Amino acid sequence: xxxxxGVEIPEEIKARLWGVAExxxxxxxxxxxxxxxxxxxxxxxxVPESKLQDIKDSMSxxxxxxxxADVHGLSSFGDRMxxxxxxxxxxxxxxxxxxxxxxxxxxxxxxxxxEEKAYRxxxxxxxxxxxxxxxxxxxxxxxxSSTDFGSFVADSIFLKSSVPTPLGHLHQxxxxxKLPRQPAP
Numbered sequence: 212x213x214x215x216x217g218v219e220i221p222e223e224i225k226a227r228l229w230g231v232a233e234x235x236x237x238x239x240x241x242x243x244x245x246x247x248x249x250x251x252x253x254x255x256x257x258v259p260e261s262k263l264q265d266i267k268d269s270m271s272x273x274x275x276x277x278x279x280a281d282v283h284g285l286s287s288f289g290d291r292m293x294x295x296x297x298x299x300x301x302x303x304x305x306x307x308x309x310x311x312x313x314x315x316x317x318x319x320x321x322x323x324x325x326e327e328k329a330y331r332x333x334x335x336x337x338x339x340x341x342x343x344x345x346x347x348x349x350x351x352x353x354x355x356s357s358t359d360f361g362s363f364v365a366d367s368i369f370l371k372s373s374v375p376t377p378l379g380h381l382h383q384x385x386x387x388x389k390l391p392r393q394p395a396p
Contacts, residue, residue, distance in 0.1 A: 213373045214258045214385070216270065216313065217249040218306070220334060224248075224282055224361040228297055231285070231355045232336040235295060237348055239341040244379045248334050250280075250299065252310050252368060253317065253324050262322055263385070266370055269316035270388040273368075277390040278305040281362035282334060285355050292345065295352065296333040297360055306332040309368070366390050 229245040236242060255266070280302025288294040299306065310330045317324040342348050370386040 212258055212260060212263075213375075214255040214266070214370060215251050215373060216253040216255070216266075216368055216370050217251045218280075218365050218368055219249055220282065221361070221363045224363065227360045228282070228334060228336060231358065231360075232295075234351050234355075235337050235348060237342055237344070239343070240295075240337050240339050240348070242337045243335050247380060247382050248336075249369075249371075249382070250306065250332050250334055252306065252332075253313055255317075255322065255324055258322070263370075265320040265322050266317065267386050267388075269313065269320045269322060270368060270370060270386065273309065273313045273316050273388070275305070275309050275312070275390050277364050277366035277392050278302055279362060280306070280365045282360040284357050285336075285352060286333070287352070291339070292342075292348065292352070293339050294335060295337040295339065296335045299332040299334075301362065302365060303332050305365070306330075313368075366392070 225245055225248045228248055232242050281300045282297050283300040284298045286296060286298050307330050311327065314324050314327060367390060368388050369384050371382045371384055373380045373382055
């Protein structure tokens with residue numbers, strides 16, 4: 212099974228993101244499916260079914276409270292704009308901390324996962340294979356570089372499978388780990 216652990220974002224934010232992503236529908240650009248928008252915390256890749264319980268145990272033992280997050284601005288990976296994504300502002304530090312703790316727990320349970328790296332929480336909107344008019348894409352992209360797409364409370368992390376189909380990947384929730392509400396000050 213191809214698996215990842217991530218955070219869901221609300222439908223109203225997905226709708227705002229999609230309204231912008233559609234403007235990047237150039238030849239050579241593959242838009243992510245709107246229903247698949249999420250924040251990846253750990254991409255696990257192909258994992259044997261025998262490791263599912265270890266992954267769930269790792270998620271369950273990873274401490275953390277719910278937190279506020281906001282999706283704000285657009286950016287890209289690579290100087291050739293290979294991956295177009297929406298950035299996170301508030302909530303980024305909490306996600307980086309959770310990413311690090313989750314990775315350590317997964318490794319402690321013998322689950323292969325991403326090594327500790329400079330993790331940048333984001334929502335992937337599109338992948339660029341080639342583009343004939345990079346300037347037109349960059350111009351369309353720049354218009355939304357500081358757009359506020361909304362905020363939400365991240366109160367769960369999900370284990371999902373990703374099944375490739377001719378229409379793109381289908382994501383299915385396999386496990387949800389609720390994050391307790393932060394105590395009031």
